[in-house]
Amino acid sequence: MGKTIQVSGFPYLIAADVVKKFLEQHTGQGTIVALEMKPSKKRPRAYARVQFAHSRYAEMIQYLASTRLYYGTSYLRVWESDSDIVHNPRTYMHEMEQVTLNFGCQTSREKFSVLWKAASVSVKFGTGLKKMHFLLCHNSVEYKLQLSYENIWQIVLYHPRGQTAKLLLIQASVQDNTGETGTDIFLSYISSYLAPRIYKKVNCSVYSYFSETQDDQWIRTTDFTPSCIGQSSGLCLELPYGMRLPNFEDHFIYYSKSENPFHLETGASFSHNLELVPILHPPRGLELPYRILFKVCSLVQTGCLPGPKLDARFFQLVNPQRINTKYVEHALEKLYYLKECCYDPATWLMEQYQKYQTAKEQPKSPAISLDDGLVYVHRVQVTPTKVYFSGPEVNVSNRVLRHFSDYIDNFLRVSFVDEEWDKMYSTDLSPRIPDIEAVRGGIKYIFSDGIGKISPEFARRVAVRCGVKNSTPSAFQIRYGGYKGVVAVDPISSVKLSLRPSMLKYQSENTKLDVLAWSKYQPCFLNRQIITLLSTLGVKDHAFETKQREAVAQLDNILVDPLRAQEALDLMAPEKILTFSRKC
Known part of the structure; x- marks a missing residue:
């Protein structure tokens, strides 16, 4: 049965x-x-x-x-019944109940600053501990937080001498933690970017019950706390006395135990703006250069610095009005490569500055000179729970960056990604943005697939500027003032550019032509479908036979004439040349 x-x-x-x-x-x-x-x-x-x-x-x-x-x-x-309601019910390798979950930051080797906590949390470990699920209820809404194996760098089990309680801490930087407990068991996971995926449970029918909430009942959501999850660089689990732990030794190489003390203390928000966290700001009355403040925020977001420990003394030590700018930039860059989080950054900076002052050679700027056409641009990556600053990174220049080269620090390259840098999919997004039609001066602006035209003479000039010397592309993807789209070469046009009204996206007085891409040689084959279409349009059969004889003759000449072989390669698409070379 x-x-x-x-x-x-x-x-x-x-x-x-x-x-x-x-x-x-x-x-x-x-x-x-x-x-x-x-x-x-x-x-x-x-x-x-x-x-x-x-x-x-x-x-x-x-x-x-x-x-x-x-x-x-x-x-x-x-x-x-002939069939089950739930096929292959999900099973877990290990489960723990009545756990207290603490989000926050480790501020020293002996302390963890708690920003937010939840009691009566269920923790479920997937097969091989590849996934960890934290199930909790907040304001009568059920949530699930999911951490992946890839997030975790190290696990440390704390069991202080003379106490029956234990501790396990989850940390967001690669560091060697030692710690102590307050009352119960804690777990410690250490990763370079610790941010769980957050799901909210939607209500199902009262006439249905599932012991394990089905996947379609969990929908992605953002931080439901006062941005505490986003500000946290770690999480700490307090477990009831006597609870059995999963066998971490078999699944994590960097699993260790410690008998040192560790304390939980009540913390407070340290982010300047709770809309995007964690972003810091210096104390009132102190202004820092954009590049310095950007770097400080990046160090906090990546777990190199503990946000709650950045006080007025620290910000004074990164103030170029008091400290040599090269010293500050070099020291902040060096923090990225420390093996553990710097819990006393002010003291560490003072020691570094003393070394710079007594060194024979002054520290050099970490930036290197770039070739023409390349620029440094800061980058911001936004996830559902937090924001990450990085860079400045090398980017290809464009018209706008060249025009405002003196204000390059005012530009950001922004991308939206999922936790662990995965792509965001349509199922993860909420369809909250309605269709928008903009009407200005009685004209409705819409998107269309219409393209503009470019004269052969002007197309040749553009091709040369783009480095295409042997031929003229048949089409270009352009930006011109407020126009954007594709223009195709019109053999009979004498007007440089002919643009459609639908290509106008905004008003601009800029008259420089930006070329983003252009058409390239692509392989084309006279297959049955194309021959049938051309025959229907009136092309005679002898034309196809002539083309066939020419193609066969070209293949014969390739084997004996190097120039013919070179001509054939010039006409081939780059990926075809690579495939051909590998086969040879």
Whole structure:
């Protein structure tokens, strides 16, 4: 007998939880995996499809029904179901209940600053500990936080001498942690970028029950705390006394234990703006250059510096009005490459500056000179929970960057990514942006697939400036003033550029032509479909036969004439040349 049965005879549609409680009086609590209540054809009667964790529980209910099983005064009948409600129910390698989850930052080797905490959290470990799920309830809403194996760098189990309690801490920087406990067990995971994926549970029908919430009931959401998850560089689990832990040794190379003390303390938000976190700002009255402040924020976001420890003394030590700018930039760059988080950054900076002052050679700027056409641009990556600063990175210059080269620090390259730098998919996004039609001066601006034209003479000049010397591309992707789109070469046009009104996206007085891309040689084959179309348009058969003879003759000449071989390679697409070379 299978695990799923159909129980009929209920007097009316009853809530799934009520039926579950009734059946588990006979089979035991937690034995039902899924339950669905359905209306019967003989209304108002109803029946239930019930899937148990094991077939013996289904057999137990079937046996009771054969000896008269009643729900109130209604006699129940049982049939075996052909299919399960949940196929391949999810199983976990290990589960822990009644855990206290703390988000925050480690501020020293002995302290962890707690920004937000949740009690009665369930922790579930997937197969091979590849996934860790934290299930909790906040303001009557159920949430799931998911951490992947790739996030975790190190696990440290803290068990102070003379205490029965233990501690496990999850940290966001590659560092060697030692610590102590307050009252219970804690776990320590260390990763370069620690940010869980957050899911919110949507309400399902009262006539359905699932022991494990189905995937379609979890939807992606953002930080539901006062931006505390986004500001945190670690998380700390307090577990009840005597709880069994999973076997971390078999799955994590960098698993260790410590008997040193570790304390949890109440912390406070340190981010300047709670819309995007963590972003810091110097104390009132102190102004720092943009590049310096950008670097400081980046160090906090990557776990190199603890945000709560950056006080007024620290910001004074990175102030170029007091400290040599080269000293500051070199020291901040060096912080990226430390093996552990710097818990006393002010003292560390003072030591570095003293070394610079006594050194024979002064520190050099970490930036290197770039070739023409390349520029340094700062980069920002925004995830659903936090923001990361990086760079400045090398980027290809464009018209706007060249025009405002004196203000290059005012530009940012912004990208939106998922946690762990994965791509964002349509299923992760909320369709909150409606269709927008802009009307200005009575003209409606729309997008279209119409293209403009460019004269052959001007196209040749543009091609030369782009480094295309042997031929003229048939089309260019351009930006001109407020126009953007594609222009194709018109053999009979004498006007340099002919642009459609729909290509105008905004008003601009800029008259420089930007070329983003141009058409290149692509292989084209006279297959059956193209020949049929051309024949229908009036092309005679002898034209195809002539082309075929020319192609065969060219292949013959390639084998004996190097110049013909070179001509053939020039006409081939780059990827075809690479494939051809590999085969040779």
